[in-house]
Amino acid sequence: MKSFDVNEPIDPVELARRQGTIDRLLMAEGAGYIVHDLPVRSDGRSVGLASRPWRLDPMPYVLDADEFSWIEGAVTRRMQMLEALLDDLYGERRLVADGVVDPAVLWGSPGYRLSAVGAASRRHQRRWLSTYAVDVVRTADGVWFAIADHTDTPAGLGYALLDRNVMTQVADTGGQPPRTIDSALALMRRALVDTTTVEGPRVVMLTSGIDHPAYVDHSYMATQLGFNVVEGPDLVVRDGELWLQTLGGLERIDVLHRRIVDRQLDPLETNTYGSAGIPGVLLADEAGTLAMANSHGTGVIEDPALISLWDRVGQALTGEEPWLRLRSPRLALGSTRIDDVLGRRAERVPCLVDGRVVEHPVVLRFHAVATEDGIAVIPGANGRVIEAHDDPTLPTPSRAKDVWVLGDDVAPAIAADARPAPQVDFITSVPTRAADSLYWLGRASERAEAVARSMRVIAVAPPLATWSGQPTPAMRLLAALTGSAVPTADPAGAGTDSTLAGARRLSVQAAASSLEFHIGSMLAESASVREFLSTTTGRVLGEMVDSRQSLAQRPDDVDALDAILFQLSAFAGLWSESVVRGPAWYFGDFAKRYERALVAITSASMAMRIDTDGSLADPGRRRGLEAVLGANDSLVAYRRRHRSDVELDAVLALVLHDQRNPRSAAASIAGMIRNASAIGWTAGIGRLESVAADLADQREGIDAGDALAKLAEVAGVLHASAAELTSTRLVAPPHPTLVRSRLADPGAVA
């Protein structure tokens, strides 16, 4: 262990303070932002994985320059050795011919992908491993061992960048700042471009979506790298080429940075179907039109049945002794304790656990990328604290450590920008699935606002002298906005104010689950389109995770509701001021305006019902109409316009017809039309214009029953238009079905 200022015994109180800051910053970065416990996505798939929050230790793991330069050499050699192994196993297979590798073991491995055999000769693909990560542990007497190679879909670089970003804001560097790892992104970009011989290749990152345990890592990397994050249904294979389905049509893909393991890449080959994968993608791979990082087949290195071979076989192949030797917990008999795995005591380093400094082993994951100019090892790592109950092979970083390499920044030997990648134009290149997510994000955010405002109206309502026991107009409005049943009257409790308070609480509580759902949808949808939103939006969404939790605990807490309303306003402000205008925004904004029009129509309908409700006394009617205005954030607008008691006609004029009121149905439909023309949906424009005219006609007096029916008609047309847009432009991912044949041979019965 290094002697370094930050690791000198520090006051536990100071460490705890730093821990608090770290937790807050990670949350703000959107990393503590755990999407996995969100209940349901708009497409009906539930997200069942337990959330994976991680704690970043306030004390970094520190390596000096000499130690790192040894690591650099060792990791580079190991990556070269594995590259040579893959090249032989899928190429010449000299190792098999010479009897070094038993063919029975190799061909028996599900990781040995037969369709990758002979692939090297027919590809644009320059190498097997573009990226590589290795988990290492140091013994107490200073010897480094590898405990796992990651060749299939090496993960964690995004976490390393996130952790570093947070750590440098918190830790005291003692005048000796660690080497920066900022170059990791440029190097990664270079490595991905260098994967193929194609000039100016188009690169996308393929992930299985927010259900993937490492999704935060994926999306952070993609956002930083400037590549589209795509999922299986975004891509299609045609004539042996891979294409991205965007709002503007199909776009050819040259490099697939896959975060999906070999065996799930192509349901056609594996004859199994998960939610991941692209049918036919291995045909494109075989045709040589596509390069993958890492190449299909690289997962064989991780097969537990084979890992014991690599050190020996690699040495036989390259003639070089590996610097890092593998001691895998998967090979250790009976125990996954790190000391047993290594066969000697692992180094322990101080960590802050529950406010106390204790010593634990740490697994370090180093990352390397391969370029045409050689291999670069990133001067940092993911540190994973191994507590007594942790299996060192499982990627469950309940406690992470940032890893610092001391010494002056070394000018990278590898030029990060030697080959240009085309600028991905996010403004025009929008995968249809991303547009779908933005659409639902827009709708959920608008509905959440209306529900939250309506809940607040009830939560702050003053006590009444008398109460009939009937649900108040505000309760009925809230039920209408959340699409739930109107609470039934409670004749037994009529009259007393305490029962009114109880009824109000019940009504708000019922709505809270709806609000939670809409916020959950916002979080889930935004998680998969982070590259389209601003950084600040990520922070606002991060805070909404907390607010959503407080809401669940105290649904009628006005402060919690206010916090949510602030966050929703911030989100709306960022949406209109910080998101680049392009198809993505137009789709999202169309949805937002559509939802707002529906809210206005629901509110106006409720206003009409309230006004004609004979059972309501005048003050009750007035309060009801005020609740309608409140739900639409139009109370102030009303007062400025009318300076009188609320009257139905004036309320309807403001909520339905006033083009100058951005919350009105008329203004919202006008917004839908603007967005429809921006995305060139001409078929929809005419329809929306005629419904706007119908709505305007209703200003001329129609009796109440007729007006309600008319409004329902308007809502119906809006609904049909939106459904047409989503079904024609945002083709929902179809559900794949496997086709199988079976040998049943009745004729063969002898």
Next chain:
Amino acid sequence: MTRYRISHRTSYRYGLAVTDAYTVACLLPRDRTFQEVIASTVVTTPKPDEFVETRDVFGNRIVHLGVHHRHDAFEIVAESVVDTRVPAVPTTDRPWEEVARVAADLRGRPAISVGAYRAATRASTPTTRADLLGALARRIFTPGRPVVEAVTDLSQQIFDTYTFDSTATDWATPLDTVLERQRGVCQDFAHLATAVLRWVGLPSSYVSGYIETEPPEGQVKSIGADASHAWCSVWTGSPDDGGGWLDVDPTNHQVPPTRHVAVGWGRDYADVAPVRGVVLGPSAHQIMDVAVDVTRLESDPERP
């Protein structure tokens, strides 16, 4: 020499129209020492938007089909004309242990081309009932027994003690269940035989193809009543030692098989499934129908 014409029709009907379909078909027979393919075609309805023929790593002929427009039915018809001879049984009298040792010690190209067939794959490996497989293997592969005799006995034993029952298993039934229930179809028995052979160290491949059937006495053979079929092939030693590959059909206990046409071979069913694919569409419901006709065009016992 016998000349066969084979027609293999696979048709799918989907409950609702699908918009996109990818199919991989292993239906075109390949040449081998005692088999010559005279003609072979694959035709589909609707016509595919993509049609690519390749060879897989085992040398089998694979057709990739893409239908990228709406359709609610898909039919694949493979037709071939193939000349076959009954292969000679290897003359080797080596004990099976010796052949297994030679197989394990192969170097150079044969280490790859033969060694691959020693691999225990999921379909040809028991996970829970290795005891049953081991007992079967030990009963047959007694010390010093000549390899051809032991292999022939394996076929006999499976034929005698296992019952053909097309309702007992489905495409995904694990070998354990087959071992426990002693029932299954040709696919299961071929997997079982390869599993035993690999268990004792003999390279063995799973062979996919067709068998000519004969109608019951006095009846006319009905159209479409033949079947796709599966058996296995075992390596009995180097050719210069009187060895070579020997086909074994445990379902019909024929060593070597006499009325068979091979399409392709691999480690197990998954390597040579006749048709597999993925369709994208609203419905998971599909109805599949298969009809196979194996017609003897001419038979000339004078021509070997």
